[in-house]
Amino acid sequence: MARVEEPGTVQTPETLLAMETSGDVCSLAVLRKGRLQAERTFRHEMHLSENLPATLEGLCNDAYVTLEQIGAFAVGIGPGSFTGTRIGVMTAKVFAEVYGRPLFGVNAxxxxxxxxxxxxxxxxxxxxxxxxxxxxxxxxxxxxxxxxxxxxxxxxxxxxxxxxxxxxxxxxxxxxxxxxxxxxxxxxxxxxxxxxxAAFCPEAPRASTVGRLAWLRKERGEAGESPVALAPAYIAPPPISKPKRR
Structure with missing residues (x-):
């Protein structure tokens, strides 16, 4: 099993954790200085909230980091699945707020x-x-x-x-x-x-690409988005079924 540093270790500013959960195929990635260290991709089959914690833990093991060490967070903000996007954005917002790290939202x-x-x-x-x-x-x-x-x-x-x-x-x-x-x-x-x-196109946006775009913005001196203000880019409202008449 990959080794994970104990909580309380020093932050690694050059690391960034990216999440992309706006589609049926979701992914998480850790980058260091803009280069991919580890990425996990999975089809959540309507069980994103149940699968996300274990996938995140495995990713951190793969990259030899803890959440406390991550220097910045990035997340795909949609458009896409309303539920999936909301889960990913809210998770990234919580991490950025709790650990006091920059947060970057990237459109799908x-x-x-x-x-x-x-x-x-x-x-x-x-x-x-x-x-x-x-x-x-x-x-x-x-x-x-x-x-x-x-x-x-x-x-x-x-x-x-x-x-x-x-x-x-x-x-x-x-x-x-x-x-x-x-x-x-x-x-x-x-x-x-x-x-x-395009002869080849990913079925869904990749967390590694979301992370690279966020890292480039960070390198250009951007501060990122406020964890409080960042919101999903739903663009079109979700379809709402009308109540049935009795």
Whole structure:
């Protein structure tokens, strides 16, 4: 079994713990100076709150750290599963508040776009399923070390999103995200020369990517978010069923 330092040991400022729980596939990661030390990924099958503590303990064992030693926390804030996102955000907020550490929230769409950093002139459209004919979407410039939002994360109808993309027809456009295949099939005639479907895209945002983005922000001197103020990026309200008439 991996060794874990006893509680009360000195904080390690160069370590960061990241959590991504906004999708069906969740992950936790520990980074040191921006480099991955350990990562655990699991499909929670609607049992996230039960699985999270044991997975977190195992991750800390893998990385030879305790929560007290972690120098900063990062968390995926969605959009995605309302329950999963809330659990992850609340857990990270508690850790940051209890241990007095910086906290960084990272949007799920930005984390997926970050998988394609360095592609020069190409723009990346990330799409996640929301509900029937509605997607969460955002467009990013990925030419720098951090994604830059050209269209901010929002909920769009497929038709509305296609209209928003008219202004990007002159640049290579890469589609990625869990809803990308369906959008690609619908838009092939509208964007015949500029549209491409990412050959590989994670099924869900990765905690390691969330952690790297947070570390880059920390290195740039950002203080992070207030544990009290940080909130999930639900974007669209959850569907609420109307009470049945008797």
């Amino acid at each position: 769409l930005e984390a997926l776009a970050a998988e394609y950093l360095g592609l020069g002139e190409a723009v990346v459209l990330v799409v996640l399923p929301c509900r029937a004919d509605i997607v969460y979407g955002a467009v990013y410039d990925v030419s720098d070390i951090l994604p830059k939002a050209l269209v901010e994360p929002a909920a769009f109808s497929v038709a509305e999103l296609e209209q928003r993309m008219e202004g990007f027809k002159e640049k290579p456009l890469i589609l990625c995200g869990p809803a990308a295949s369906d959008i690609f099939r619908r838009w092939q005639r509208s964007f015949p020369e500029h549209l491409s479907l």
